[in-house]
Amino acid sequence: MSFTKLNRRQLFGVAAGALAASAASIAQAQQDRSASLKITAIELTEVRGFREVQAGVHGQQQVNPLDVYDELRPPVYAEKPGGKKTAPIKAIYLRIRTSGGVDGFYGPIDREVAIVVWEQLRPFILGKDALAGETLWDEMYRSNRHSRGGIFLMAISAVDNTIWDLRGRFYGVPVYRLLGGPTRASVEVYASCLGFSLEPAAIRTRCLSLQKEGYRYQKWFMGYGPGSGPEGMRRNVQLVQILRETLGDDTELMFDSFSGWDLGYALEWAHQVEKYRPRWMEESTHPEKIESFATMRRSTTIPIASGEHFYGRWEVERYLQAGALSVVQADPEWCGGITELLKIGTVASLHDVPVIPHGHSIHAALHVIASQSPMTFPLGEYLINKMSSYYHFQKNAPFPEKAHLALPTAPGFGIELDPAKVQSQAQLKWD
Numbered sequence: 001m002s003f004t005k006l007n008r009r010q011l012f013g014v015a016a017g018a019l020a021a022s023a024a025s026i027a028q029a030q031q032d033r034s035a036s037l038k039i040t041a042i043e044l045t046e047v048r049g050f051r052e053v054q055a056g057v058h059g060q061q062q063v064n065p066l067d068v069y070d071e072l073r074p075p076v077y078a079e080k081p082g083g084k085k086t087a088p089i090k091a092i093y094l095r096i097r098t099s100g101g102v103d104g105f106y107g108p109i110d111r112e113v114a115i116v117v118w119e120q121l122r123p124f125i126l127g128k129d130a131l132a133g134e135t136l137w138d139e140m141y142r143s144n145r146h147s148r149g150g151i152f153l154m155a156i157s158a159v160d161n162t163i164w165d166l167r168g169r170f171y172g173v174p175v176y177r178l179l180g181g182p183t184r185a186s187v188e189v190y191a192s193c194l195g196f197s198l199e200p201a202a203i204r205t206r207c208l209s210l211q212k213e214g215y216r217y218q219k220w221f222m223g224y225g226p227g228s229g230p231e232g233m234r235r236n237v238q239l240v241q242i243l244r245e246t247l248g249d250d251t252e253l254m255f256d257s258f259s260g261w262d263l264g265y266a267l268e269w270a271h272q273v274e275k276y277r278p279r280w281m282e283e284s285t286h287p288e289k290i291e292s293f294a295t296m297r298r299s300t301t302i303p304i305a306s307g308e309h310f311y312g313r314w315e316v317e318r319y320l321q322a323g324a325l326s327v328v329q330a331d332p333e334w335c336g337g338i339t340e341l342l343k344i345g346t347v348a349s350l351h352d353v354p355v356i357p358h359g360h361s362i363h364a365a366l367h368v369i370a371s372q373s374p375m376t377f378p379l380g381e382y383l384i385n386k387m388s389s390y391y392h393f394q395k396n397a398p399f400p401e402k403a404h405l406a407l408p409t410a411p412g413f414g415i416e417l418d419p420a421k422v423q424s425q426a427q428l429k430w431d
Helices: 008-035 111-125 133-142 150-171 200-212 226-247 263-276 290-299 313-321 337-350 363-371 384-390
Strands: 039-054 084-098 104-109 186-192 217-221 252-256 280-282 304-306 380-383 404-406 424-427
Touching: 039 111, 084 111, 084 150, 104 111, 104 150, 111 133, 111 150, 133 150, 133 337, 150 337, 150 363, 186 363, 200 217, 200 226, 217 226, 226 252, 226 263, 263 280, 263 290, 290 304, 290 313, 313 337, 337 363, 363 380, 380 384
Parallel strands: 186 217, 186 380, 217 252, 252 280, 280 304
Antiparallel strands: 039 084, 039 424, 084 104, 186 404
8 A cells, every 4th residue: 555545544554564663673682782882891000190280289188086196297388399299109999891892990999899799799799680780789788797887888888889880881871860850950069178288378368369260168287286285276266266367257167177076075165165156067977976076066065066977877877866966977888888878868968968079089979869869869079189180180170160061961970081091900800
């Protein structure tokens, strides 16, 4: 029968049949492709090169738990600019290959994490379905008695984030689209000032510069703790005073003491600086001391933040049940990857507490923040000094413009190494 003799209903029927056949063919091809997407290889590549650095600057150390020992406490820092020099740099990246020809690629990851991935997780996940992310995470978590924390959960995080990249590349979309799609046009980040000098003149210069760049939020790091005596406390209070008086009331100020204080010291500092309205005080004591965090939250008007050293939703829930936190700072590089950070966000939302992920890295955190409610994930962290070199080997590394990160458009995380910056590379293996 010729098409000229077909009536309208018949023509629609022919077109619909063709479309259905085409859709079925595409669906079958996709099904066949996904059915063969088994993990076939784990590769850990260390890349090496050189970068230009400015000597004698950005070396301010923050207080840390060892500062209580005189011989381990660094002297008061003073910047001594020494010009530019060339320094070696290296980084480790994880690649997961599949039988379907689609790879996942993520990094940098820490060397101790890479060892666990190679020795513990690689034999376990070979042959697994790369698209069954929930199953894979749960099986990795159940595979080792020490999986609930530390290096093992960090290794799970590395694999999980790489699998998310793989899925994004498989479906041809950025990871945040797999997580629900964008909830905003860009992600705002706060300026995290680790390494910047705490000399008064340097503080004023740097904080004004960041304000002009568009940062509405700045986090500064305490340089002193109980071991530094009254003078250290004076300097810690002075930092807050200088920042508030220099920046005025329109910039939010946060302060991190990296578990280098104890409850009494933290409260003494808090009561002296409450009048300057800090946005939060972070990691004021060791993360296992939940009751100390709860006491701080009850005893000061300053919001209490912590969580970069949390491991999994269960620990977050214990903190929140104790009324110990105003801000959760779980890190997708450490807490169990994107898969677990999403669950942590759900737990935190039940308590009406925001999650502002720690900024050890940007890629995973950026995609989670971009895809979730701004009420639960309002903001990201950008470690200015660290990020200046952390992504040295990558093309198109995330970089904020006016304190905002643009939403990526490449499939997965879009991580790609720049051959021009890689002087050498080697596959890492451990027996």
